[in-house]
Amino acid sequence: MEKYFLNPPELPNWEQSFSQIVTVRSGSLQTIYLSGQVAMDSDNHLIGEDDLAQQATYAFQNLEKALASVGASTTDVIKLTIYVKDYKTADVRRISEAFRITFPHKNLPASTWLGVQALALEGILIEIDAIAVMEV
Template identity: 40%
Template sequence: MIDTGPEIRYRNPPTIPTPAGYSQVVEATGGRTVYVSGQVALDAENRLVGEGDFAAQARQCFENVRRALADAGLGFGHVVKLGLYVTDVAHLATLRAVRDEFVDTARPPASTLVQVAALFRPECLVEVEAIAVGLVSPTNPNPASAPSGEGARS
């Protein structure tokens, strides 16, 4: 039997509000599910990137998610759900612009945005978590060396 990967359907039912930049419903069948923990703007040496700069921090968060996905042999094209946590929702336009550098804007994942009083380090302004669905068996035998390019949706 050939593994054709997951089937992913994106829907925005006409009975609920039409979203801007995300899908109201994402249905995934088959495949394997990968959960990426919340990522803040820390580099591989645990140093903060972009202190006081929301856009730089958001970009580092998404880059960390990209790297975590690559380690599992996946890319942003496999993401079906994002969780976004910000300390100030006034940065929403910036967050959306950065997010759109990474996700497939034609088939955006489901998404939740929450404003929080603080993150685990006071200088962190944003945190991003992801759920992705990919092939049952990763095609890359050494996920840690996965290429940095975006993963195509299956």
């Protein structure tokens, strides 16, 4: 079994706190663990302040960038966890629109949506982590 700890330059730089991606290779399978993706650009600037729809779109784009950095795509994702600050049922539409753009395929990953009081930094409204599996 081999483990790789990655911090791709196209994602926010958190390497002093955690790895953006950890991959584990065993035989012909690679499991990919993605840290929570948020609406921050590669210079760690928040995108879409006070706008859940815009933050959801950007967080899903960061998820796609993270997957692409290890040769994976959203079709390889088997599990998502979505954390939403001060979640309300009205938020479903805003998040679902960004989700369906990122995951247009028939076979969708298992997912859990959680309302939380706060996220890591002030202003972040949504965070999305994922697990993916692919053959190598």
